[in-house]
Amino acid sequence: MSASVVKHARRIVVKVGSSLVTAEGRGLDHAALSRWAGQIAALTAQGKEVVLVSSGAIAEGIARLGWKKRPKAVNELQAAAAVGQMGLVQAYESIFRTYDLHAAQVLLTHEDLADRTRYLNARSTLRTLLALRVVPIINENDTVATDEIRLGDNDTLGALVTNLIEADCLVILTDQTGLYTADPRRDPQATLVMEAHAGDPELERMAGGAGSSVGTGGMLTKILAARRAARSGAHTVICCGREEQVLLRLAAGEAIGSQLIARQAPLAARRQWLADHLQLRGGVVLDAGAVRALREEGKSLLPVGVRGVTGEFGRGDVVAVVDTDGREIARGLTNYSASEARRIAGKPSSAIEAELGYMDEPELIHRDNLVVLA
Numbered sequence: 214m215s216a217s218v219v220k221h222a223r224r225i226v227v228k229v230g231s232s233l234v235t236a237e238g239r240g241l242d243h244a245a246l247s248r249w250a251g252q253i254a255a256l257t258a259q260g261k262e263v264v265l266v267s268s269g270a271i272a273e274g275i276a277r278l279g280w281k282k283r284p285k286a287v288n289e290l291q292a293a294a295a296v297g298q299m300g301l302v303q304a305y306e307s308i309f310r311t312y313d314l315h316a317a318q319v320l321l322t323h324e325d326l327a328d329r330t331r332y333l334n335a336r337s338t339l340r341t342l343l344a345l346r347v348v349p350i351i352n353e354n355d356t357v358a359t360d361e362i363r364l365g366d367n368d369t370l371g372a373l374v375t376n377l378i379e380a381d382c383l384v385i386l387t388d389q390t391g392l393y394t395a396d397p398r399r400d401p402q403a404t405l406v407m408e409a410h411a412g413d414p415e416l417e418r419m420a421g422g423a424g425s426s427v428g429t430g431g432m433l434t435k436i437l438a439a440r441r442a443a444r445s446g447a448h449t450v451i452c453c454g455r456e457e458q459v460l461l462r463l464a465a466g467e468a469i470g471s472q473l474i475a476r477q478a479p480l481a482a483r484r485q486w487l488a489d490h491l492q493l494r495g496g497v498v499l500d501a502g503a504v505r506a507l508r509e510e511g512k513s514l515l516p517v518g519v520r521g522v523t524g525e526f527g528r529g530d531v532v533a534v535v536d537t538d539g540r541e542i543a544r545g546l547t548n549y550s551a552s553e554a555r556r557i558a559g560k561p562s563s564a565i566e567a568e569l570g571y572m573d574e575p576e577l578i579h580r581d582n583l584v585v586l587a
Contacts, residue, residue, distance in 0.1 A: 218474065220463070220464060222381035224264075226447075228386065229267050229386050230454070232387070233455070234249075235269055239276055252460040263348060266370055305350050314346065315346075317347050317348070318350055352370075353370050372442040384449075384450045384460065385438065407471060409473055410473070416439075435451050436473075443474075446478050448475050452469045456469060494531065495551055496535055497522055497547075498536070513580040514576060515576055516560055516562065524551060532544065545583030548579065
């Protein structure tokens, strides 16, 4: 068994399930939240960047409202989420403050991550928070997103955030030891899957249904989340959150639970996706110096090297990068629309704000979002 993939991960998304942050559904377990915060603070001190996807808002709202059981009506679930989110964020903020860390609430829906502009805005915000050593606390925006409440699927949200910020690893903490070859409650011959390839169809066969009365996500959603995370080259660990100091032990290299390994390295996976992207919305024409900077120096594409813009594209679209002879040398995700690119073409990054009235990024295409083809 190899060492934990968390050991060498620089950026980690940690997803904590409802059963681990609530006292058997009776509101938040503040002692448990303190344990997570302490471990995340220690990881931050090690130089790692950690994003926390935390369940618990609806359960906390149900407790605060004095309801005896989880309602089924969507409007009541939304009300519980609105009430409980206050308590969840308040608890995390006060606990992280004791470790001299700020926390930030980020509410997302799947639609936020499907929309091109909102995707880039969320990505930029999260990357900025991490650079500021702030711990983002992410939850689904249950108050407005009815389909997410029906799914109860923070596992998927964890994977989407992993893709969004290009994290190295997704850690899904649950009340189960990991993935077994069969349901260990029904099959005494079931054994723990300690390591496998994310996306292996056999894993979905092994995964059972929901096993907790508090949350609604079963092992299958975790397997599917691992497969989704692997698309951007991130590995996934599924393990029991009740293990003592589990995050620190994983970071020290201890193999705990089930490791689902991505077949491609993160940058290779992302660049493969860009290289295979067929829906090119337009292009930019570069001068010889910019071509050389991309090909030979691995630089980002700055607007100063752009000599022309073709087509009509929006921020976040994939565009072709061509030389003055029309040869495609690269493609990537643009930070500015075609009309904006035309206005800043040939100008230094320092002039972007004066020209457009704002500056999202100093690059037209960041090197992490660019693949050189020739």
